[in-house]
Each structure stands twice: as structure tokens, then as C-alpha cells.
Amino acid sequence: xEPLTSFNIFTNIVSQFWVVWLGIILVFLISIRxxxxxxxxxxxxxxxxxxTGFVLVLFWVLTALFADLIMTHNPLDQVxxxxxxxxxxxxxxxxxxxxxxxxxxGDHLARDVFSRVIAGSRIVLKIAPLATLFAFMVGITLGxxxxxxxxxxxxxxxxxxxxxxxxxxxxxxxxxxxxEIIETGLPKYLAGVxxxxxxxxxxxxxxxxxxxxxKVRNKFMLWTLLVGGWIYLGAAFNxxxxxxxxxxxxxxxxxxxxxxxxxxxxxxNILIVFVSVVFVNSPTVFRxxxxxxxxxxxxxxVAAAQTRGETPWYIMLWEILxxxxxxxxxxxxxxxxxxxxxxxxxxxxxxxxxxESPDWGTTINSGRKLLSIYTHPALPPALSLMxxxxxxxLLADGLREQSLKD
Amino acid sequence: MLQFILxxxxxxxxxxxxxxxxxxxxxNLFPNLEKLAKNQGNIRMTDDAVISWLDKxxxxxxxxxxxGEWLGVLPSLKVVDDKGQAYSRCSRPSIPASEAxxxxxxxxxxxxxxxxxxxxxxxxxxxxxxxxxxxxxxxxSVMIPMALAVGVISGMRxxxxxxxxxxxxxxxxxxxxxxxxxxxxxxxxxxSKTGLSPFFAEWGWIDGRTIVKGSAASAMDNITFRNFALPxxxxxxxxxxxxxxxxxxxxxxxxxxxxxxxxxxxxxxxxTIVFKHALRNALIAPFTVIxxxxxxxxxxxxxxxxxxxxKGFGWSLVQAADxxxxxLLLGISVIAVFVVLVTQLISxxxxxxxxxxxxxx
Numbered sequence: 170x171e172p173l174t175s176f177n178i179f180t181n182i183v184s185q186f187w188v189v190w191l192g193i194i195l196v197f198l199i200s201i202r203x204x205x206x207x208x209x210x211x212x213x214x215x216x217x218x219x220x221t222g223f224v225l226v227l228f229w230v231l232t233a234l235f236a237d238l239i240m241t242h243n244p245l246d247q248v249x250x251x252x253x254x255x256x257x258x259x260x261x262x263x264x265x266x267x268x269x270x271x272x273x274x275g276d277h278l279a280r281d282v283f284s285r286v287i288a289g290s291r292i293v294l295k296i297a298p299l300a301t302l303f304a305f306m307v308g309i310t311l312g313x314x315x316x317x318x319x320x321x322x323x324x325x326x327x328x329x330x331x332x333x334x335x336x337x338x339x340x341x342x343x344x345x346x347x348x349e350i351i352e353t354g355l356p357k358y359l360a361g362v363x364x365x366x367x368x369x370x371x372x373x374x375x376x377x378x379x380x381x382x383x384k385v386r387n388k389f390m391l392w393t394l395l396v397g398g399w400i401y402l403g404a405a406f407n408x409x410x411x412x413x414x415x416x417x418x419x420x421x422x423x424x425x426x427x428x429x430x431x432x433x434x435x436x437x438n439i440l441i442v443f444v445s446v447v448f449v450n451s452p453t454v455f456r457x458x459x460x461x462x463x464x465x466x467x468x469x470x471v472a473a474a475q476t477r478g479e480t481p482w483y484i485m486l487w488e489i490l491x492x493x494x495x496x497x498x499x500x501x502x503x504x505x506x507x508x509x510x511x512x513x514x515x516x517x518x519x520x521x522x523x524x525e526s527p528d529w530g531t532t533i534n535s536g537r538k539l540l541s542i543y544t545h546p547a548l549p550p551a552l553s554l555m556x557x558x559x560x561x562x563l564l565a566d567g568l569r570e571q572s573l574k575d
Numbered sequence: 576m577l578q579f580i581l582x583x584x585x586x587x588x589x590x591x592x593x594x595x596x597x598x599x600x601x602x603n604l605f606p607n608l609e610k611l612a613k614n615q616g617n618i619r620m621t622d623d624a625v626i627s628w629l630d631k632x633x634x635x636x637x638x639x640x641x642x643g644e645w646l647g648v649l650p651s652l653k654v655v656d657d658k659g660q661a662y663s664r665c666s667r668p669s670i671p672a673s674e675a676x677x678x679x680x681x682x683x684x685x686x687x688x689x690x691x692x693x694x695x696x697x698x699x700x701x702x703x704x705x706x707x708x709x710x711x712x713x714x715x716s717v718m719i720p721m722a723l724a725v726g727v728i729s730g731m732r733x734x735x736x737x738x739x740x741x742x743x744x745x746x747x748x749x750x751x752x753x754x755x756x757x758x759x760x761x762x763x764x765x766x767s768k769t770g771l772s773p774f775f776a777e778w779g780w781i782d783g784r785t786i787v788k789g790s791a792a793s794a795m796d797n798i799t800f801r802n803f804a805l806p807x808x809x810x811x812x813x814x815x816x817x818x819x820x821x822x823x824x825x826x827x828x829x830x831x832x833x834x835x836x837x838x839x840x841x842x843x844x845x846x847t848i849v850f851k852h853a854l855r856n857a858l859i860a861p862f863t864v865i866x867x868x869x870x871x872x873x874x875x876x877x878x879x880x881x882x883x884x885x886k887g888f889g890w891s892l893v894q895a896a897d898x899x900x901x902x903l904l905l906g907i908s909v910i911a912v913f914v915v916l917v918t919q920l921i922s923x924x925x926x927x928x929x930x931x932x933x934x935x936x
Contacts, residue, residue, distance in 0.1 A: 328590075332590060332594060335590055335912065336594060337873045337874065337912070340907075343893075345601070353604050506750065513754060514754070514874065518893065537882060540761050540766070542768070544770075547762075548759070552755075552759075555751050555755045555759075562750050566746060
């Protein structure tokens with residue numbers, strides 16, 4: 170088998186992504202057709218910057234979704250003779266069923282760079298949006314009362330937020346994301362507190378809205394407690410109810426093929442990464458929400474609700490929060506980007522994630538050691554990370570521009 | 576004004592006390608201490624031996640007491656074991672425990688003894704900080720003028736083509752963290768096989784095989800363009816975008832002000848308006864941002880120093896954390912927290928001072 174030329178590498182990569190191109194075209198056709206009826210999302214298609222950002226983000230989201238179709242090899246497989254090989258090198262000892270080349274070459278452990286980048290997108294897009302969402306839930310739940318009630322609550326919470334903000338991020342990571350800390354169980358307790366807040370948030374949401382209709386409220390609350398509680402137990406304490414029930418009846422030594430670790434399971438090292446990223450992000454969200462609450466509080470509709478005798482939490486969650494959504498959505502996009510950069514930083518220092526994990530930060534870290542001789546292992550993850558974050562920033566910029574037009 | 580400053584300083588000191596305590600707590604968790612004991616003593620120590628090793632050196636005391644000793648407000652514990660051997664955290668290889676003073680904490684200017692570098696922590700930090708100061712100075716002198724220029728040019732005619740191009744450029748820089756731009760720069764400028772270097776070398780435009788060096792290790796003795804350009808550029812680029820965007824927003828706001836319109840209608844030249852009337856007011860907001868950007872650069876410094884092998888402050892942080900050098904890590908944390916809090920203080924006071932619309936007290 171001949172090595173591929175640059176042009177052939179390019180065309181092969183493009184054709185490998187066919188499902189992504191198809192997806193982008195479909196999403197665009199539907200979105201543009203319906204753009205007058207989809208509100209802010211539809212308006213995005215009037216701004217070239219927003220649209221560019223949306224394409225980049227959509228590209229990576231679809232790539233992460235269909236990673237199994239796009240990957241040419243297993244991202245962890247090491248093939249002898251493929252160490253540090255340049256892009257387009259034919260696979261040594263390939264059989265009929267194998268993809269015949271390493272499209273972007275091999276890394277220092279003879280793994281396929283292309284497949285690793287694709288697999289990395291999945292890890293990054295699994296952690297970053299979810300962690301950002303949690304940070305938002307925490308920031309909102311604490312920021313609303315701080316801004317609305319002011320006084321002592323505000324002073325205390327603001328002091329705590331400033332305390333975390335004054336902590337250099339990198340130092341926090343080095344102190345928090347270590348095997349020793351995982352040993353002490355500290356991340357578990359942190360997660361135990363932090364993951365409770367979204368459930369609390371949802372419960373407050375239902376209670377404030379439906380407290381005069383107990384039947385509806387109880388229904389919503391029950392579901393929240395059931396689903397939220399399940400996820401809470403599984404994610405924070407690694408105690409998925411399914412596993413606990415199985416162990417009760419069959420004992421822990423029986424191996425299960427279906428959901429061996431339960432429906433919700435988080436590796437301890439991923440959990441600590443997740444917790445520390447939420448920890449770093451939530452004070453900033455808190456500050457934004459607090460500031461906006463103080464501003465919106467002076468509006469007439471809040472005064473009207475207060476006169477009607479609504480409870481403070483109703484006003485905060487159902488009057489103030491929906492009116493703060495514009496800036497929050499914009500900040501959400503930006504913050505996902507920042508979270509991706511933070512994840513990359515963690516990977517770059519080899520903190521938390523396993524050393525063979527294909528996420529972009531770790532890949533850059535392992536590629537940089539031989540960077541001046543072999544440039545191909547580190548460059549693709551670096552460019553991928555940059556393009557995804559750029560996409561999110563452009564998307565946020567487009568959204569901001571469009572939401573200001575109203 | 577004085578009252579405002581005093582109040583801010585009080586809050587700062589409380590914050591500093593809280594933060595150093597948190598760092599102290601996290602570095603003094605039992606698994607860390609166990610690792611320290613095994614590193615210093617013997618890898619195959621039994622659990623009992625670890626406990627007695629820690630007991631002798633005062634590590635198993637109450638955390639508040641230990642923190643007090645470390646701060647220098649409580650006397651350090653002195654232990655004499657059954658063999659008559661004395662231990663104290665104030666002892667050094669040159670000073671035996673029996674002669675060591677009772678107080679040796681932060682307030683006495685004593686930051687402890689590094690277990691990895693075998694030297695006083697304060698000596699290591701001052702040496703490393705000095706190296707990082709050069710890097711920071713270079714970064715700030717590149718970043719600030721560049722960011723302000725980009726911000727002012729794009730903000731002075733909001734919505735123009737120049738504005739759109741420069742704004743997209745600054746968005747792109749905020750999407751390029753140091754470890755990404757570092758990789759890209761090395762590939763383009765510092766690799767003998769890819770990028771521009773092979774062409775430049777072929778045409779005889781450069782002496783060596785690469786345009787610039789991919790390592791800044793030699794910059795510790797002698798800073799040249801060749802060994803310092805890439806780390807400085809990588810840091811400056813990421814920090815630049817945010818300042819540029821803030822400057823742009825501030826400039827755009829000033830340009831819509833009444834007095835600028837009056838000046839334009841009077842027929843004042845556009846360049847005079849920008850430089851004489853708009854610029855001063857537009858630069859108040861970026862000042863705060865620049866000050867707040869300095870602690871932000873800290874993370875970048877750690878990344879860049881690791882990537883380009885420049886053994887400064889950030890590099891020592893990584894070394895201290897990786898090798899479980901508790902005293903050094905604590906010392907570095909104190910400095911880092913101090914830098915963050917002082918820049919916050921300066922930015923607060925400076926903002927109140929610069930902006931005539933804000934009247935404190």
C-alpha cells in the first residue's frame with residue numbers, strides 16, 4: 170500500500186465525516202425554513218458571525234455523537250511499527266476489515282491520531298456542557314437570593330464567592346485534583362453538596378409555582394426526587410440504586426452484562442475533574458445572576474407581583490429569572506468554551522484524567538514532548554480545541570448581537 | 576477615600592487568612608503527609624513508623640495549631656524522642672533542633688524548608704519569581720499596547736469593516752489558550768521540518784535551522800529574541816483578546832457621547848477627537864481589566880513555563896505539587912494569593928481614583 174498524498178489525506182478525512190456534513194445540511198435546511206417561528210434561535214441565521222459559530226459547534230456536536238462511525242481505528246490500540254509515523258502512512262499488517270491508513274499519522278505510542286481526536290471530542294463534549302450547566306444551577310440558586318434579599322445573605326455569599334475567585338485556578342486544580350485528595354473522599358463530599366443544589370433548585374421551582382395546587386406539585390416533586398435522587402446517588406456517591414438492589418438480592422459477585430455499574434456511574438477521577446470545574450465556574454455565574462437580580466428587582470412587574478402577595482421564591486424563579494435569560498444564554502455559550510479550556514488545562518498537566526485518555530488536553534500534553542521533531546500528534550487536538558471554543562465564542566457573539574436587536 | 580482603602584485592606588487580610596488556611600488544610604491532608612513521610616524517611620515504612628515520624632515532627636497536631644505555627648503566632652513544637660534526638664520544624668541542616676528558635680513562621684519571614692530542592696523556600700521563590708518577572712514584563716509590554724491599539728481602532732468606528740475584522744480576531748485570540756497557541760507557534764516557527772523554518776533556512780534568511788527556539792531554557796541566563804519570542808507571544812495572545820474587547824466596548828460608548836458629537840459638528844479633525852477627547856475617558860475601564868488580567872496570567876505562566884521549559888515561578892509550582900513538596904507549595908500559594916489580592920485592591924482603588932464620577936465615602 171502506498172502512502173497517501175496530502176490531497177488524498179484531505180479527501181479521505183472529508184469523506185470520513187460524511188455523516189456530519191449530512192447532519193449539518195439537514196439542520197440548516199430545517200432551521201432556515203422555520204427561522205421565523207423559532208425565536209432567538211431562528212434569528213441566529215440572520216447573523217453571519219452567529220451562523221459561522223453555529224456551524225463549528227454543530228460540527229463537533231455531531232462528530233461526538235457519531236464518533237463510532239467516523240473513527241477509523243480504536244483510539245487506544247497500539248499497532249507495532251506505527252510509532253510517530255507521518256500522516257497518510259499505510260497501516261502495518263492491515264487486514265481486509267481494517268481502515269488501511271493512519272490518516273493523521275501515529276503518536277508516540279503508535280496510536281491513530283485521527284481516531285483519538287474524534288474520541289476526544291466525545292469526552293470533552295460530555296463533560297464541558299454538563300459541568301457548565303451544573304455551575305449555572307449552583308450560581309443561579311445562590312445568586313437569586315443574594316441579589317433579592319441583600320443584607321447578610323448577600324454579604325456572606327459574596328464573600329465566599331470572592332474567596333473562590335481570588336484563588337488562582339491552576340493552584341486550585343493542583344490542590345484539588347490529586348490522587349491523594351480522592352483518597353480522602355473530599356471530592357465525594359463536595360459533589361454531595363454541589364449536586365444537591367440542582368435538585369433543591371427544581372423543588373423550589375415547583376413549590377413556588379404550584380403550592381396552591383398540591384396535587385400537581387406533588388407529582389412534579391415526586392418525579393424530580395426520583396430521577397434527581399437516582400442521578401445524585403449514582404454520580405456523587407457511586408451508589409446507583411439499581412446496583413444496590415441487585416447486590417441485595419444476588420450478592421456483589423454476580424457480573425451483569427446490562428449496566429454493570431448501574432444506570433448512572435462516574436469514575437472517581439472524572440468526578441473530581443467535574444467537581445473542580447463546577448467549583449471554579451459557579452462564583453462567576455453567581456456574580457452575574459446577583460447583579461442582574463438587583464437590576465431587574467426594581468422593575469414594575471416585580472413590584473406588581475409583590476403587591477399580589479407572591480412569595481419571594483416565586484418572584485425570583487418565575488419573574489426575575491426568565492427576564493434574565495438573554496444574557497445568561499450568551500454567558501452559557503462563552504462559559505462552555507471556557508470550561509473546555511479548563512479541561513484542556515487539566516489534561517495538559519495530566520491532572521485527573523487518565524494518561525491514555527484521548528481527550529484533547531492530554532493528547533496535546535503527550536504530543537508536546539517531541540513537538541520539534543514530530544508535529545503531527547499535537548497539532549490536530551490543538552486545532553480542534555481552538556475551533557470548538559472559537560465556535561462557541563462566535564455563537565455567543567451572534568446571540569448577543571441578535572438579542573440586543575429586540 | 577482613606578476609610579475606603581482601609582476597609583478594602585481589612586477585607587483583603589481576612590480573605591488572605593481564609594485562603595492560606597484552605598491551602599494549608601489541603602496540603603496537610605493525611606495522604607499528603609503519609610507520602611511526605613515515606614519520601615523523606617523510607618518508602619517501605621510501616622503505618623506505625625509513619626505515625627511516629629509525623630508525631631516527632633509535629634505534623635499530627637491539631638490543624639489550627641499547625642497553621643498558627645506556620646504563620647508564626649504560636650511557638651513551634653519541639654520533640655525529644657527516647658534516644659535524645661530533638662526535632663523541630665525550625666531546624667535546618669545547619670541549625671540543629673536544640674538551637675532552633677521557637678517561632679519560625681510566615682510573620683518571621685520564614686517560609687520553611689523545601690524537601691525537594693533542599694533549600695529555604697524564600698530563597699527558591701525569590702530566585703524563581705525574579706525569572707518570572709522578566710517574562711511578565713515582556714508579556715505586559717507586548718500585550719497592553721497591542722490590546723489597546725486593537726480595541727481603540729475597532730471601537731472608534733463601530734460596525735465598520737475594520738471593526739468586524741479586528742473583533743473577530745480578538746474573539747479568536749480568546750479561543751486560543753496558551754497550550755494551543757504554543758503548539759501552533761512551535762509548529763510554524765520552531766520546527767526544522769514543518770512550518771516556515773525549512774523555507775527560511777533554504778533561502779539563507781536565518782542562521783540556524785529554525786527561526787526561533789522552541790525552548791526558553793537558555794533565556795534564564797540570557798534573554799534573546801530567539802529564545803523568548805514564543806512564550807511571550809503565546810501568553811500575550813490569549814490575554815490580549817479580553818482587554819481588546821473591553822477597550823472596544825468602552826471606546827464605542829465614549830464615541831457616542833454628546834461631547835464627541837459636539838466636537839465633530841464643530842469640525843474638529845477625527846484624529847484629534849480620538850486622541851485628545853475620547854481616548855482618556857475610554858481608557859478608564861480597560862485599566863481595571865488589565866489589573867484583573869494579571870492574576871489570570873498566572874495560570875498562563877504555569878502553562879507556558881512548563882511548555883517552554885523556563886524554570887520560573889510557574890515551573891516551581893508544578894515541581895512542588897508533583898513532588899509533594901508541601902512547604903514550597905504553601906509558599907508559592909501565599910505569593911499567588913497575595914498577587915491576586917493586591918491586583919484586585921489596586922484595580923478597585925485605581926478605578927475609584929481615575930473615574931471622577933465615582934465618589935467613595
